[in-house]
Amino acid sequence: MDYREDYYTGIAGIYFRRVLNTIIRLGNLKSEEGLILDFGCGVGHLKRMLPGRNVVGYDLLPENTEIEDYRGLKPSVIVANGVFEHLTLPQLKEIIADFKKMNPGAILLTGLPTENWVSSVGMMLTGYTTAHDDHKMTLEEANAYLFTQCERAARKKVFTMMEVSKWRFKEGG
Numbered sequence: 001m002d003y004r005e006d007y008y009t010g011i012a013g014i015y016f017r018r019v020l021n022t023i024i025r026l027g028n029l030k031s032e033e034g035l036i037l038d039f040g041c042g043v044g045h046l047k048r049m050l051p052g053r054n055v056v057g058y059d060l061l062p063e064n065t066e067i068e069d070y071r072g073l074k075p076s077v078i079v080a081n082g083v084f085e086h087l088t089l090p091q092l093k094e095i096i097a098d099f100k101k102m103n104p105g106a107i108l109l110t111g112l113p114t115e116n117w118v119s120s121v122g123m124m125l126t127g128y129t130t131a132h133d134d135h136k137m138t139l140e141e142a143n144a145y146l147f148t149q150c151e152r153a154a155r156k157k158v159f160t161m162m163e164v165s166k167w168r169f170k171e172g173g
Contacts, residue, residue, distance in 0.1 A: 015159060019081065019111050020049055022156050022164045027077055027109045029053065034076025039095075040083035041065070074103045081111035081164075084142045086134060092142065096149050100169050108150060108167040112139045114157070139163055 024030060029050055038046045041057030041064060058070040067073070078099055084092055099108065143165075146152075150167035157163055 015161070016045070019158050019162050019164065020046055022158050022162075023079060023081055023109050023111060024049060026154055026156055026164055026166050027079070027107060029077065029079075032077055035073060036077045036079065037070060037073055037075035039070060039078055039080045040086075042082075046079060046081070071098050071102060075106055076103070077107045077109065078102075079109045081109070082113070082162075084110060085112055085137050085139070088136050089141065089145060092137065092145055096146070100149070104169050104171070106169065107153075108146075108169070109164070110142075110146070110167065111158075111162050111164050112142055113162055114139055 023046070029036060030053070032053055034054065036046075036050070036053060036055045038044075038055055038057045041047070041059045043064060044057050047055040047057055056070075056073065056075075057064065057066045059065040087095070099106065143163075146165075146167060150169050152165050153168055154166040155163060156165075
């Protein structure tokens with residue numbers, strides 16, 4: 001998948017917007033007064049869906065990022081939608097450690113694909129048949145680590161293809 005492309009179009013756009021709306025509702029982001037870090041922001045749909053909120057987008061792709069180093073921020077909320085599955089476990093450990101140092105009281109909102117048979121059908125219908133080819137971690141693997149560092153406050157499934165969770169960091173860990 002080319003992450004420079006805006007894949008929030010057509011039938012795929014319905015799904016991706018539903019995921020973002022679920023994240024926004026679960027995190028109560030329309031009312032959030034603090035800084036929201038959109039970690040892995042892509043082309044910036046979350047920011048566009050939250051006008052008037054303080055959203056800063058960080059992405060590995062230089063043309064998508066608004067800030068060179070996210071670690072200097074103190075966000076109230078960190079959104080990582082469709083990000084952790086692209087990381088190795090050591091990378092995830094490093095990023096979660098960074099997040100906890102930045103603000104141990106922050107809320108973490110994650111969107112992770114379930115990679116089940118429904119998502120396979122969805123990929124065929126949208127034409128994104130290689131969408132999971134670059135995944136390095138499964139939902140179960142990412143959640144297993146997140147549970148060592150966080151407590152899950154809420155969880156919602158989107159069309160059974162994406163699991164959106166709201167996490168609070170544990171002390172220590």
